[in-house]
Amino acid sequence: MKNSLSIFSIALLFVSVISHAEEVSAERVSAGNQEKVWAYSVLKNDSFERIYQKYLNKRANIIALSAYNHHPLSKKLQPAQIINIPVEMLRRIPTHAQVLLVYGDVNTSSIVGGDTHQVKKDDLFVAGDSLATGKNSLAKLLFADGSKIDIQSNSNLSIQDSYQYVGKETFVTNLKLVKGRTQVSANPEHTLGNTLQIQTPSAVAAVRGTQFRVAAEENVSLQETLEGRVAFSASGQEVLLAKGYGSLAEKDKAPLPPIQLPSAPDVSRLPKLFELNSAEFNFLAQQGVVAWIGQLALDEDFTQILSEQMTQSGKLIFADLIDGQYYLKLRTQDQNGLQSMDAIHVFHVKALPPEPLLELLEPLDGAVIPLAPTNLSWTPVPTATNYLVQVARDVNFTDNLYERHSSYNKLTINQSFGAGMFYWRVATLSAGKPQKFSNIRTFSR
Numbered sequence: 001m002k003n004s005l006s007i008f009s010i011a012l013l014f015v016s017v018i019s020h021a022e023e024v025s026a027e028r029v030s031a032g033n034q035e036k037v038w039a040y041s042v043l044k045n046d047s048f049e050r051i052y053q054k055y056l057n058k059r060a061n062i063i064a065l066s067a068y069n070h071h072p073l074s075k076k077l078q079p080a081q082i083i084n085i086p087v088e089m090l091r092r093i094p095t096h097a098q099v100l101l102v103y104g105d106v107n108t109s110s111i112v113g114g115d116t117h118q119v120k121k122d123d124l125f126v127a128g129d130s131l132a133t134g135k136n137s138l139a140k141l142l143f144a145d146g147s148k149i150d151i152q153s154n155s156n157l158s159i160q161d162s163y164q165y166v167g168k169e170t171f172v173t174n175l176k177l178v179k180g181r182t183q184v185s186a187n188p189e190h191t192l193g194n195t196l197q198i199q200t201p202s203a204v205a206a207v208r209g210t211q212f213r214v215a216a217e218e219n220v221s222l223q224e225t226l227e228g229r230v231a232f233s234a235s236g237q238e239v240l241l242a243k244g245y246g247s248l249a250e251k252d253k254a255p256l257p258p259i260q261l262p263s264a265p266d267v268s269r270l271p272k273l274f275e276l277n278s279a280e281f282n283f284l285a286q287q288g289v290v291a292w293i294g295q296l297a298l299d300e301d302f303t304q305i306l307s308e309q310m311t312q313s314g315k316l317i318f319a320d321l322i323d324g325q326y327y328l329k330l331r332t333q334d335q336n337g338l339q340s341m342d343a344i345h346v347f348h349v350k351a352l353p354p355e356p357l358l359e360l361l362e363p364l365d366g367a368v369i370p371l372a373p374t375n376l377s378w379t380p381v382p383t384a385t386n387y388l389v390q391v392a393r394d395v396n397f398t399d400n401l402y403e404r405h406s407s408y409n410k411l412t413i414n415q416s417f418g419a420g421m422f423y424w425r426v427a428t429l430s431a432g433k434p435q436k437f438s439n440i441r442t443f444s445r
Contacts (some may be wrong), residue, residue, distance in 0.1 A: 099140070171191075279318045
């Protein structure tokens, strides 16, 4: 997949539409082209020197800032005057990301030292650190502006930049998703100027406050909007995707017009109790749906993941479950690879105790009993009130010689049956019908 992703590069643009249209216009972000200028309102007694001391990253920017604003250094700055400061001139305060939770096999490494170790809750990460999740694993990160990133199974994500601009008081987070999938809740407070960018081998997602999923596959990039609105662009063209819509862009092609995400699976009729140590779910065919995806967890936040499956048959089976409550997150997928919103189903497993094993005791298998009577016995089943005893000339019991009911776990047969080999077995009776038969033994005369 990695090789195929390097074949092409698609620019993605993700812009949240918030309550004020003028804010969206002013704060619009394009991939690789974040807000470049801070309009600074001059305070009383400000000068270029004082602006440098408070905000700029190097003294040489004093002359550059004067020239940029066409304002000579010799000319005094006036209160409330606007000085446009290119953001690359501002000092940056490094910020960190905190691990909110970790589950399964999650490791981290740093470009400084290169050591690798297991990730723990509350670990802090800075620019240059990377995380890798294994199968059925998850890590959730919290960034300085309140953004949260779920790094899902079999993914690799690194922090390229994480900092705050001095004075401007806004945060910039640049991440790189080498492989896998993330789900993003960016800038939940919709703070003007905050940006979060995710780079993949084939795309860049730049957001200011929305929820979305993005996936990269061979020669194609997909995007699904969960909240807000998202502008999705490739090959110089753009589509605007509202909540519940997605799109995809193939190599060197414009993105498709907005596609409504498939409907989530209907969980209203799914079983809620299983009396076996496995759970099977069957889904009705849905128009446009080609696959179902299920994620099984022990908790409602899906931080303790047990299994992830995809099926095209409409059947999901989760085996080897112990008694308890389980949470199932379900999605459908259409022919384009776009996935639905989540549907959550809660169910319980309370396996019935195994039936007591009925074993034949006497006579031993292959015993020779020259004369009648023949005494048969077997292990008692506490819940049984009646047993069925069968004797036949063949192992398939198609030529039965003897069949009797017994209220006890023993029976005496006075018939001889003549010479030859005989097969016998026993079953418990329920409502007059035999249940599971015992093993088969033989005796001969």
